[in-house]
Amino acid sequence: MLTKVLLILLGMSIILPSRIEGPHVEWEKGPSAPDDDVYGPKPQASEKKLPSEETKPAAIGTQGTLGKLPAATQILNSILNNYDHKLRPGIGEKPTVVTVELSVNTLGPISILDMEYTIDITFYQTWYDERLRYNGSFESFVLSGNMVSQLWIPDTFFRNSKRTQEHMITMPNQMVRIHKDGKVLYTIRMTIDAGCSLHMLKFPMDSHSCPLSFSSFSYPENEMIYxxxxxxxxIHENNSWKLFQFDFTGVSNETETISTQAGDFMVMTLFFNVSRHFGFVTFQNYIPSFVTTMVSWVSFWIKKESAPARTSLGVTSVLTMTTLGTFSRRNFPRVSYITTLDFYIAMCFFFCFCALMEFAVLNFLTYSWRIPRASPRLRHPRPRALTRPHARQHQEAFVCEIDDSEESDEEEAPSCPAWQSLSPRSTRRHGGCCRWFKKYLCVVRSCKGSIWQQGRLFIHIYRLDNYSRVVFPVSFFFFNVLYWLVCLNL
Known part of the structure; x- marks a missing residue:
């Protein structure tokens, strides 16, 4: 009996562990099968395991990156620990050589009235500082503008600048790069309003060289060299579109030494050469002046009896030229010399004024020949007894002929008044010949003869408009030809 009980207990002890261990083994092997055969989301156990596996390489990479940052910080701290930014490199031994390079972002506009121009540049300065040498795997360090105050920077300033703006958006536009061998590159962007002395004598066919000069403010030539x-x-068209009236023609440079009370300083000058294209000035000044001058000649085709029409046309032309001359100087510097444009407008004003004076001379000479008729009652003879010597002289002074028109002159006068003016009687009464030029010049009324007679030049009064119709256009034409040949070849 006892033996049976022991056998039953032994069998139960064998069966129970097998039942408990069986499901545990199946649970361990069960989830591994779907990884190879089933597509879809993985069980929860695998999801917990994968992040741990992905985190391990990231932790290793971060540990490597964090390993370089302390090295870079250590290098910067080591080179800046005993660095004195108040002293230049190589002080007391040799001058500091600063290599300069310049990049133009935009050029212009050029203000003629203020004699200045605007330029946007990126300024590069390079020098060697032995105190900044280091050993390490880094070839160079790029530092932001906040580190500029901790390094020695050349005190370069622009000598002809009126206003200078350093760009601060979104951070100060400046950068420092330190190389392994101690080479330092300092870059800054700025906009400068620089003075430019414009010589406007050839305006609007002028060309200018606008300088941009810079030097050290405190270090003389024996301490700093550029x-x-x-x-x-x-400078391409995209960078010079603000020049407006000018065309960019090139760049030149110049290096000089200026002696001051503080010492001899090396000055570097960059010249931006520009030339004006005068299309705007042509439409604003030359064409209106040319047309106004030709309009003033219309009075030569108007009858001399139409005094209001000819006078108003002449005065209007003169006033128009005065307005054009004033308008051309409105946006112009107050220089003491005249420009080529001023000379052209002055000549056009002269032609308009001469056209107005031509009618005044014509009107004066025409009506100065008219002698008032005597009263009809003076023509009746008086008794000899009542005639006195002084009365006879008074009668002879007023009893004379009058010519009110060309027709009457042609009927009563000789065939050519030019010949008549040579006679003593005509010279005494009419004063046909000019007092100053009576030897070679004579002004007469209408004449059918030639212009040159009896060794004198006869100007026919009634033909004065005919002369002007030819003389004024021909003179103005030759003036324009000579003007443009001289101005374009200067």
Whole structure:
């Protein structure tokens, strides 16, 4: 009996562990099968396991990156620990050589009235500082503008600048790059309003060289030297669109030494050469002046009896030229010399004024020949007894002929008044010949003869408009030809 009980207990002890262990084994092997055969989301156990597996490489990479940052910080701290930014490199041994390069972002506009121009540049300065040498895997460090105050920077200033703006958006537009061998590159962007002395004598066919000069403010030539790295400053149309009336023609440079009370300073100057294209000035000044001058000649085809029409046309032309001359100087510097445009407008004003004076001379000479008729009662003879010597002289002074028109002159006068003016009687009464030029010049009324007679030049009064119709256009034409040949070849 006891033996049976022991056998039953032994069998139960064998069966129970197998039942408990069986499901546990199946649970461990069960989830592994779907990884190879089933597509879809993985069980929860695998999801917990994968993040742990992905985190391990990231932790290793972060540990490597964090390993370089302390090295860079250590290098910067080591080179800046005993660095004195108040002293220039190589002080007391040799001058500091600063290599300069310049990039033009935009050029213009050029203000003629203020004699200045605007330029937006990126300024590069390079020098060697032995105190900034280091050993390490980094070839260079790029530092933001906040680190500029901790380094020595050349005190370069622009000598002909009136206003200078440093760009601060979104951060100060300046950068420092430190190389392994101690080379330092300092870059800054700025907009400068620089003075430019414009010589406007040839305006509007003028060309200018606008300078941009810079030097050290406190270091003389024996302590700091400037030199160009590679002098290639190219300004394309996209960078010079603000020049408006000017065309960019090129860049030149110049290096000089200026002596001051503080010492001899090296000055570097960059010249931006521009030339004006005068299309705007042509439409605003030349064409209106040319047309106004030709309009003043219309009075030569108007009858001399129409005094109001000819006078108003002449006065209007003169006033128009005065307005054009004033308008051309409105946006112009107050210089003491005249420009080529001023000379052209002055000549057009002269032609308009001469056209007005032509009618005044014609009107004066025409009506100066008219002698008032005597009263009809003076023509009746008086008794000899009542005639006195002084009365006879008074009668002879007023009893004379009158010519009110060309027709009457042609009927009563000789065939050519020019010949008549040579006679003593005509010279005494009419004064046909000019007092100053009576030897070679004579002004007469209408004449059918030639202009040159009896060794004198006869100006026919009634033909004065005919002369002007030819003389004025021909003179103005030759003036324009000579003017443009001289101005375009200067």
């Amino acid at each position: 030199k160009w790295e590679n002098f290639e400053v190219e």
